[in-house]
Every structure is written in C-alpha cells, then in structure tokens.
Amino acid sequence: MRFIRSLSVACLLPVLSMSAVSIASDSAAVAQELNPALQALTAQQQLLKDVQGFVAEDKAEQQARLQLFLQDKAQQEALLKAAKTRLQRAAEEQERLKAQFDRNEEQLIEQETLLKQRTGQLGEVFGVVKEQSAELSQQLQASLVGAEFIGRAQSLSFASDKAVPTMAQLQTLWFQLQHEMTHSGTISHFNTEVADTDGRIEAQPVVRVGTFNAISSKGEFLNWQPERQQLSVLAGQPESSHQQQAAEFFSAVSSDDKGGEASSEYLLVDISSGQLLALIGQKPGLLDQIRQGGSVGYIILALGVMGLLTAIYKLVRLNLVRHKITRQLKAEQPSEDNPLGRVLLACQQKLQQIKDKPVTSETLSDSLNSTLDEALLKELPALESGQSMLKLLAAAAPLLGLLGTVTGMIGTFQSITLFGTSDPKLMAGGISQALITTVFGLVVAIPMLFSHGLLSSQSRALLMILQEKSLAQLNQLNQLMIWQPAVEPVKKPQDKPVSELVTG
Template structure:
C-alpha cells in the first residue's frame, strides 16, 4: 500500500471517528452545545495537524496499536477472572440453596427471642436503666448477618451477668415532693434499686421515682448498704409484690384514723378512763402507805389518812353512850371515808363497758358504708368497699383494746380500795372492842 493511500485511509478513519463523535454529541443536552463545538474545533485542528504531519500520524497509529494490544491482554485477563468468579458464584449458589431454609429459620428464631426479651423486660426491669442493654429489633431484617448474631448473643450474655451484679449508678430520681434530683443509687441485679433512704420504682415512661412508702424493716438496711457499712439487704424474689404489700400496710396512726369519728370517741374515752384510774391508783397507793404508818404508830393519831381520821373521830365521841350507838358512830366515820377510796371506779367501769358497745356501733356504721358502696358501684372493685370494712373492723378492735386495760384498771382500783376499807374497818372494830372491854372491866368491880 502506498503512503498516500495509507494516509487517506487514516484520514477516512479519523473522519468516521469524528462523525461518530458528532452523532453522539447531537443527542446531548442543549446546555453542552458550546462545549461540544469547542471540542469539535479542537478535534478538527488535531486532525489537520496529523494530516499535515506524516511522522506524528505514524506515531499516533503506533500508539493506538500498542493500546489496542494492551487492551486485548487486559480483556483476556478479565475473561479469565470472570470465568473463575462464575465458578465461585455457582458453588456459592448451590451452597446457598442448601442453607437458605436453615438461615431463614435461624433469623426467625433470633428475631422472635429478641422481641420476647424486649417485651419481657420492657421499661419495668431494672436491667433496662441503660436503653442500650436490650437486644436489637430484627423484625425488619431480611438477611441474617454475622454482626446481628454476635450483637444478640453478647447482649444476652451481658444481661445474664448483670442479674447477679450490684452496681452503683448516677440517675435522675423523682422525689416524693415531685422534684427531680440527681441521686446515687444501687441496683441489685433485676430485683431492686434504691437510694440511701428509700426504694425506687419505675413510672410508665421508665422514669425513676421514690417508692411512696418504703417498709420500715427495709428502710433501716438501705443507708448502711449504700454506704458500704453492711452487706445485708432484703431481696423480694417476687419482683416487688411483697414489698408493695408491705408498703401498703398502714401504720398504727393510720389504723387509728381508719376508725373514723367512732374510733376517736372510743380512744378519747379510753384515755380519760385510764388517766382517772391512774390518778386514783396513785392516790390509793399513797393512802396505803400512810395507813400502814398509822397502824404502826399506835396512839399517835394523824388526820392525813382515813384510819387516823376515823380513830380521831372515835376519840371525840361521848364514851358513855351505849355500845350500839358507838358502833353506829364508828360505822358512820368509816362510811365517810369510803367515797374517797372508791372515787373514779364507777367512771372506769362505765368506760370499760361503753368501749365495746361503741366498737359495735362503729362496726354497724362501717357495714352500712360498705353496703352503700355496693349499692352504688357494685362488687366489681373491692377497694370501694375497703373503707367501710376497715372502719367496721378497726372500731371493733379499738373498743376491745380500750375495754381490756380499763377492766384491769378497775379491778386493781377495787382491790386496793377494798383492802384499805378492810384495814380501816378492822382497826376501827378493834378500837371499839378494846374500849368496850375496858369499860366492862371498870363496871365489874363496881357491881361486886
């Protein structure tokens, strides 16, 4: 082939290439028109330059042939790599077809267990104080990945380990007055969380709050456990059911208020009766001591005791009266001392008898309230009847508790006053008998 013909063939090839480029640029957007025209002008200038320069055209052709050879080598290598990848893909496809069912079942089981754990713990578990402690949700996962499996397994292992750990944490806690403060708390596994003064509970939103009523038996252990001075702590294996029941147990003052107005009356009468009994018993104890001293003193009569006053009155009588008259005067003096000795006993006996009756009255009124609640609200909610039943039972208990010590007090007063009365009557009778005997001895020699 002649150089001129070869030159024209190259020019034709370049023209064909240029026409192809032009046909593709026609399909481009209008916004690229100016850039296309500039590129065409540069290509035309390069084409004219190559046509005019035979050596440059030959060098460009050699370079193009070298690029073509390298491209063919690269294409062959890529074809060989593609063949290898097709073999690997075929092997993986066969293995996947064998394992698709097993992996799908494993993903379904993993998703179900993860959801069950999240639902079981929820916002009530102490293990979820950290939101990242729960396993991830896998309901939307379509393909099982290794990272998902590792995350779920690690999360379950961490939750299992935390059930047996005691951790000290810093969290916001809602106090009883409604204020939220940063508190240092201790979490005992999934059983309880508490500060140094109160047990904690979780609200609906997961916020921590102080338990409205911490049982006194547990409250005494909290401070020492949090400070590290003691390792003894009460654990509720029912996850708070027993502690809630203990917390709802009313105190003695609350029991007293459950009795209502009838309970207040019963307690008031009981207090009055006991005060009267105590005052009278102290008076009788003092009188007993003075009577004993008077009995031992003999002729030295004092008017600070009933026996001394009775004997002084006998000394002031006309001894020439008949024995019947002297005995009557002596009985009169003894009877004059009895009201002070028996003072308060009727009131104590009355309160001891009235207290059970008032308790019965409270029982009746409480049952009336209960039946009224049943009439209005039915029997669906036992809490609506609890108030009337509490009043019925508490007033009965208050009446019995009041009556029992009052009966003991009345018995003690009666025994002490009866003892003093017997001592006074015995001393008075002995004094009268001594007087009558001496008088009879004086009359006997005269008659002789």
C-alpha cells in the same frame, strides 16, 4: 334612586313642552296674565337640565361598574385556567407515582423471594433471634439493672426490622443476655437520679442488690419504674429497724468499695423484685385505720383515752394512799393526811367528847362503833371513785362498736344497691368501718375491764386495812375500859363518867 327620579322628570317633559307651546300661541292680551306661567316654564326647563345632568352621571357610573366587572371576569378566567393547569399536573404526578409504586411492589416481591432463597433454613433461625430480642428488650426495660445501665434495650431495636440481623446485632443479643445474667447476681454501688415522694428528682448514690432491691444512703427502699426508666422512693417503707439495717448495709457496701471494713452484711430482700415492698404502701397505717372508723371510731377512741387517763390517775392516787397508810402504821400518832389516821383521829375525838359524860360501857362501845362506821363511810367514796365510770365505759365501748358495725354494713348495702357487686372496692369502705369500729370497741372495753378490776381490788384491799386497823384500835380501847355489872338505863345515880371507866 337617582335613575328613578330622572325617569320621572323625563316623563314629565313632553307634558311641560306642550304646555309651553300652547302658552306661546296665546294672544298678547293675555300675556300679562301668563307671566307667572312663563316663570314656571323657566323653572321646569332648569329642572330638565338638572335631570339630564343626573342621567349623564348615572350613565358614567354604570360604565365604570361594567369595566370593573369585565376586569374581574378576566381575573377569574385566569385563575380557572391556572387551576386546571395544576390539576392536570397533579393527575400526571399521580399517574407517575402510581407507576413507581407498582414497580416498587414488583421489586419488593422479587427481593423477598430472593431473600427467602438465599436464607433458606436460616429464616427460622432469624425469626427466633428477633423473637428473643423482643422478649429480652422487655426484660431489660423491667429489670432493676437498667437503673445502672440506662438505654440497654435500644441496642435491640432490630427486633422490629424486616432485614436479616447482622453479625454485630447477633453479638449484641448475646452480649445483653450475658450482661443481664452477670449483673443480676452482683451488688453494685453507683450514682443515678431518684424521685422522692414529693416528685423532686435528685442525683444520689444508690446500692443495687441484684435484681431484687435498691436502697439509698438513708436506708430508704427504692422502686424501679420501667415506663419512666427511673428509680423512685417507695411511698410505704418497711419498719424502722429494716431501714436502719439497710442504711448500715449501704455503709458497708460503700466501705467495701473504698477498701474499708464492712459493718453489716444483712439486708431485707424482696425476691419478687419490689412487688411485695410496693404492697407495703397500700397497707393502711394506724392513722388510716382510725380514719376508716369514721365518727363512731373517733367517739370510741375518745372514750378510751378518757377512761385510760382516769384509770392511771386513780391508780396513782391509790398507790399514794397505800404509801401514806403504810407510813401511818409505823407512826405512833395518827395523822390527817391519810384515811387510817383520819379514822383513828375520829375515834379518839369521839372518846374525848364523851370522856366526862355519865354513860355506861355499852353506850360507850356503841358510840365508838358508830363513829368508826361513819369515818369509814366517809373514806369509802374517795377510794372507790372513778370505778363506776370505768365500768360504764367497758360496757358502752362494745355497744358503740356494734353501732359502727351496723352503720358500716348499711353503707355497704347501699353501695351494692347502687353499683352492684362487680367492684369490691366500692364496698370496702363500709366493710372497713364495720370491722374497725368493732375492733375499737373491743380494744377499749378490754383494758377498761382490767383497769376496773385492778382499781376495785386495790380499793377493797385498802378498805380492809382501814377496817382491820380501826377495829384493832377499838378493841384496844375496849380492853382499857373497866366494865361495871349490869346497871339500869342511862341517867341512874350509879352511872359513872367515862374518865372513871378508862384506866391509864
């Protein structure tokens, strides 16, 4: 920008100089008139000096920039030369390494040829040895014996080498084979690290039974993890009786090691080396099956619990009533704390109410019969209460199970529609719900039917006792009555009070 400004001022200088010359040649007469022009000329000369100064500064700046550029160019040329030197050295090193590689290849071929010549027929033997070593290494890693002897497979690492096995390596193969066969038939007690179900690792005593089982001091069955070379507690344990048996077996083995007497010699053994025990963890428990039933399953179980509590409550009540009735049969006077006593009291109270009224014997008998029927009807609801609800639950539970079956199958078919039939696990949820809810419905309905039948039979038996004893009481009263000949309807003069009809 300063350069452009200087260039503009330089272009104006000739014009300004010509103006100054023309002004100087004028006459003195007009000198006084030209004083403002002379002053302008002085200002223009000062401007010219300023422009010349600006041009000098710009030139010095351009010279400095040129020097920096030349220095940078020299540095870049030096770097380029150094890079070419390194490239030449790398190319020479590449040629040398290539030649060395070719020489190594030739020597390797010669050595392999020499090896084949020297080994002769033993080459096949060495191949079989390496093959067996590789197989044994895998077996040792997967064997339960490795929990006690860690790192055995590392001694067979020569199976992957190209070199001829040495005598020591051959002896190692023989030793590991013999070691595995020997310890696969022994029961051993040792300490090792065990991972529990929460992932915590803790050193604890362990008993190993051959290559089949490993148990802890608590009777927990352990699983061998070859990839981690570590024992872990099985997520799904056998029944508590088997765990108790395992704990006693552990104590017995510990006692044998200390010179004591063994208390148990029996143990649940998994001949599949833990595979069958591992499947126990995948078997759904009771809570898992309940969760598989879904909301319908929860409803069925809730109804079953309600029906069961009702049946137990009514069964206890009926037994108490039976006990009170039995006690009433042995008593001389009726009591209000039992149905039989209340029925008898109702008959006696009715007899007392009409004792002094003039009625006929037929009217008295009808009145007592009506009072007896009324008292029995009052006791019947208390004896038969709850049976209708049990009957309803017994009928509704299978229907709810069928509802769960239908909804489960709908979910199964939706999974088939979305994902096809390639993965059975996607359909397992719907099928489980369909089957579990059906089972829940039947499990609830069958006890409800038996409970309803039991309560119904007991209530009928108690009702028969009430009818029998109350009728016996009524017959006893009828026997005490003095029956008169046939009389006219009620309110005739010959009608007598009840007190005169009953003797004693």
